[in-house]
Amino acid sequence: MFENLSTKLDRAFKTLKGQGSITEINVAQTIKEVRRALVDADVNYKVAKTVTDKIKDEAMGRDVLIAVSPGQLMVKIVHEELTELMGGEKKDINITGSPAIILIAGLQGSGKTTFTGKLSNFLKKQGKGVLVAACDVYRPAAIDQLSVLAEQVGVEFYAERESKDPVSIARNAVEHAKKTGKKVVIIDTAGRLAVDEAMMKEIYDIKEAIKPTETLFVVDSMTGQDAVNTAKTFNERINFDGVVLTKLDGDSRGGAALSIRAVVEKPIKFISTGEKMEALDLFYPDRMAQRILGMGDVISLVERA
Amino acid sequence: EKTKTSFLDQLSKAVVGKSKVDEEVLDELETVLVHADVGIGTTVKIIERIEKRVARDKYVGTSDLDRILREEIMELMEENKGGIAADFTLPDTGGQPYVIMVVGVNGVGKTTTIGKLASQFHKAGKKVVLGAGDTFRAAAVDQLKIWGDRVGIPVVDHGMNTDPASVAYDAVKKGVEMGADVVIIDTAGRLHTKVGLMNELTKIKRVMQKVIDAAPHEVLLVLDGSTGQNAVIQAREFTKATEVTALAVTKLDGTAKGGVIIGISDEFKIPVKYIGVGERVEDLQVFDKREFVDSLFSKNK
Ligand SMILES: Nc1nc2c(ncn2[C@@H]2O[C@H](COP(=O)(O)OP(=O)(O)OP(=O)(O)O)[C@@H](O)[C@H]2O)c(=O)[nH]1
Numbered sequence: 261m262f263e264n265l266s267t268k269l270d271r272a273f274k275t276l277k278g279q280g281s282i283t284e285i286n287v288a289q290t291i292k293e294v295r296r297a298l299v300d301a302d303v304n305y306k307v308a309k310t311v312t313d314k315i316k317d318e319a320m321g322r323d324v325l326i327a328v329s330p331g332q333l334m335v336k337i338v339h340e341e342l343t344e345l346m347g348g349e350k351k352d353i354n355i356t357g358s359p360a361i362i363l364i365a366g367l368q369g370s371g372k373t374t375f376t377g378k379l380s381n382f383l384k385k386q387g388k389g390v391l392v393a394a395c396d397v398y399r400p401a402a403i404d405q406l407s408v409l410a411e412q413v414g415v416e417f418y419a420e421r422e423s424k425d426p427v428s429i430a431r432n433a434v435e436h437a438k439k440t441g442k443k444v445v446i447i448d449t450a451g452r453l454a455v456d457e458a459m460m461k462e463i464y465d466i467k468e469a470i471k472p473t474e475t476l477f478v479v480d481s482m483t484g485q486d487a488v489n490t491a492k493t494f495n496e497r498i499n500f501d502g503v504v505l506t507k508l509d510g511d512s513r514g515g516a517a518l519s520i521r522a523v524v525e526k527p528i529k530f531i532s533t534g535e536k537m538e539a540l541d542l543f544y545p546d547r548m549a550q551r552i553l554g555m556g557d558v559i560s561l562v563e564r565a
Numbered sequence: 566e567k568t569k570t571s572f573l574d575q576l577s578k579a580v581v582g583k584s585k586v587d588e589e590v591l592d593e594l595e596t597v598l599v600h601a602d603v604g605i606g607t608t609v610k611i612i613e614r615i616e617k618r619v620a621r622d623k624y625v626g627t628s629d630l631d632r633i634l635r636e637e638i639m640e641l642m643e644e645n646k647g648g649i650a651a652d653f654t655l656p657d658t659g660g661q662p663y664v665i666m667v668v669g670v671n672g673v674g675k676t677t678t679i680g681k682l683a684s685q686f687h688k689a690g691k692k693v694v695l696g697a698g699d700t701f702r703a704a705a706v707d708q709l710k711i712w713g714d715r716v717g718i719p720v721v722d723h724g725m726n727t728d729p730a731s732v733a734y735d736a737v738k739k740g741v742e743m744g745a746d747v748v749i750i751d752t753a754g755r756l757h758t759k760v761g762l763m764n765e766l767t768k769i770k771r772v773m774q775k776v777i778d779a780a781p782h783e784v785l786l787v788l789d790g791s792t793g794q795n796a797v798i799q800a801r802e803f804t805k806a807t808e809v810t811a812l813a814v815t816k817l818d819g820t821a822k823g824g825v826i827i828g829i830s831d832e833f834k835i836p837v838k839y840i841g842v843g844e845r846v847e848d849l850q851v852f853d854k855r856e857f858v859d860s861l862f863s864k865n866k
C-alpha cells in the first residue's frame with residue numbers, strides 16, 4: 261500500500277546529493293518519514309517519536325557511503341536500533357517449581373486458548389507432564405474449546421463445568437496438578453478488557469491465589485495504537501513476565517511488539533504463527549524489526565553493499 | 566466508561582493564545598488522529614482538506630476547527646444506507662430469506678456478532694436460522710449452538726471437520742423450507758493471506774446460490790476495533806474474495822478508537838452497519854456516524 265521506506269528515504273535524501281554526512285538539517289525530513297513508516301506499521305505514535313529521536317542521534321554524523329544510497333543507510337540504522345530496542349537479554353520461559361504454574365491473560369480473541377494448547381504441546385514434547393486448566397467461565401464453549409485442544413495434543417485437561425468461580429477453579433487445578441505429579445500447569449483465562457474493572461480484579465485474584473511462576477500476556481499482532489494502553493494496564497495489575505505475540509502468520513507489521521516492549525519493558529517470549537498446535541516459535545528481534553519496517557529485501561541489499 | 570471531552574480540549578495546548586489554525590495546530594491534529602488508528606494516509610488526506618479550507622476561507626479560528634474537522638471526517642465516511650434498517654426490518658427479497666454471510670480474520674468477533682444479530686432479528690419478530698459454517702476451530706459449532714439456544718432459534722450444523730459450503734447450502738435450504746426471514750452463516754476465521762481459505766469463501770457463496778440466486782444478499786465483514794492498519798488490508802482482500810457489502814466493528818467498549826474505519830469507508834465505500842460494545846447479547850448497536858466521530862476525540866478515562 262505504502263511505498264517502501266527505503267524509496268521514501270531516498271527521495272528525502274535526493275536534494276542532499278553531495279553532502280558527505282548526515283547532519284541535523286538534512287535529517288529532519290528523513291526522521292519524519294521514518295516516524296510515519298513506524299506509525300504505519302502500528303507502532304504507537306509516542307513510542308515512534310522516542311525511537312526516532314534516538315535514531316536521529318545515532319544517525320548524526322555518520323558518513324553517507326557512496327556504495328549505498330543514503331536511504332538504505334538510514335534503513336540500516338533504523339533496523340539496528342529497532343532490533344536493539346526489542347532485544348536485550350533473551351529470557352526463556354520459567355518452568356521451575358513443582359509444578360511450574362503458568363498463567364495466561366489477555367484481551368478477547370487474542371489467541372490465549374490456542375496458545376495454551378500450543379504451549380502444552382511444546383512442553384510435552386520436552387517430555388514434561390502438563391495439565392491445562394479451563395478458567396474461562398464466560399465465553400460460550402470456551403471449556404469445550406480447550407478440552408478439544410488438550411485431547412489433540414494429548415495432555416491432561418482440568419475443568420469444573422458447574423463452577424462460576426475462576427479463582428477457585430485455578431486453585432483446584434494447581435492442587436490437582438500437584439497430586440498427579442505434573443511438571444507444569446497452564447491456566448487459560450477469559451478474555452478481558454483493561455477497562456473492565458471487575459474482570460481485571462478477577463485476574464489479579466487468580467494470580468494472588470495461585471502465585472504463578474510465569475504470567476504471560478497474549479496480544480494480537482494486528483493491534484493498533486491501543487496496544488500500549490492495554491499492555492500498561494495489564495502490567496500494572498498483574499505484572500506479567502513476558503509477552504506472546506499471535507497471528508504473525510498474516511501480513512500484519514506487528515508494530516505493537518515494539519510499542520509494548522518500549523512501554524512495559526517485558527520480553528516477548530513466544531510468537532504464534534498459525535492455528536495448528538505446532539505453530540509456535542521463539543521471538544527473534546532482528547526478524548521482527550525487519551517485519552515492522554516491511555523490508556526483508558532491503559536489509560540484505562544493504563548488508564551486501 | 567469513556568468520558569466525552571471535545572476535540573478542542575485535546576488541542577488546547579497547541580491552540581492556547583492562538584486565534585488561527587497554523588502548522589503547530591495541524592501537527593497536533595495529526596497526533597490526535599494517528600492515536601485513534603486513523604492511519605497516516607487518511608490523516609494526511611484530512612489535514613490537506615483542512616489546509617485547503619483554511620486557505621480558501623482565509624480566516625479559520627481554532628473554534629471553527631472542531632466543527633470543520635467533524636464535517637471532513639463525516640464526509641469521508643459512507644452513509645449507512647441500503648440493506649437492513651436500524652430497526653432490523655429487512656429489504657424485500659421476494660418472499661425468500663435474506664441471507665447474510667459473516668466473514669473476517671481470526672478472533673474478531675464473528676460468532677458473537679451473529680448471536681447478537683440473531684437476537685435483534687428475533688426480537689423484531691423475524692424468523693431466523695443460523696448456519697454453523699465454522700467447522701474448523703475447536704468447539705466453534707458448540708459456540709454457535711449455545712448462541713442459538715440463548716436466542717431460541719435453530720442452528721443448522723454438520724458437526725466439526727465437515728465441508729462448510731455444504732453446511733451453508735443446507736442452512737439456506739432450511740431457511741427456505743421454514744419460510745425464514747433471515748439466514749446467517751458463520752464462517753471460520755481466516756487470515757486474508759491464505760489463498761486456499763479465501764477461495765473457500767468464494768465456494769461457500771457459490772453453493773448458496775444454487776438455492777437462492779441472489780444469496781448471499783449481504784456479506785458482513787467483521788473487524789476488530791482494536792486492529793491497526795492491517796484492517797485496511799483485510800477490507801481490501803475480503804472484498805476481492807467475497808464482495809463485502811457491510812462492516813461490523815467490534816470491541817469498541819474498550820479503549821481502542823477504531824479510527825481505521827474512516828480510511829476504510831473512504832477507500833472502499835462499504836458502510837459500517839453495526840458496532841459491538843460488549844460480550845452480552847444486547848451489546849450490538851447500529852452504527853451512528855456522529856457518535857463515532859465524537860468518540861474519536863474523547864479522552865480515555
Ligand atoms: N492465523 C492464526 N490464528 C490464530 C493464531 N492464534 C490463534 N488464532 C485463532 O484466533 C482465534 C481466537 O483464538 P483463541 O485462542 O480462541 O483466542 P482467546 O484469546 O482464547 O479468545 P477468548 O477466550 O474469546 O478471549 C481462533 O480462531 C484461533 O484459531 C495464530 O497464531 N494465527
Ligand SMILES: Nc1nc2c(ncn2[C@@H]2O[C@H](COP(=O)(O)OP(=O)(O)OP(=O)(O)O)[C@@H](O)[C@H]2O)c(=O)[nH]1
Pocket residue numbers: 368369399451453669670671672673674675676677678699702705752753754755815816817818819840841842843844848
Ligand atoms: N469486549 C468485547 N468482546 C467481544 C465483542 N465481540 C466479541 N467479543 C469477544 O471476542 C472473543 C472472540 O469472539 P468470537 O465471536 O468467538 O470471534 P470469531 O471471529 O468468531 O472467532 P473465530 O471464529 O475463532 O475466528 C470472544 O471472547 C467474544 O466474547 C465486543 O464487542 N466487545
Ligand SMILES: [Mg+2]
Pocket residue numbers: 372373374396402449450451
Ligand atoms: Mg479463550
Ligand SMILES: [Mg+2]
Pocket residue numbers: 675676677699705751752753754
Ligand atoms: Mg467464530
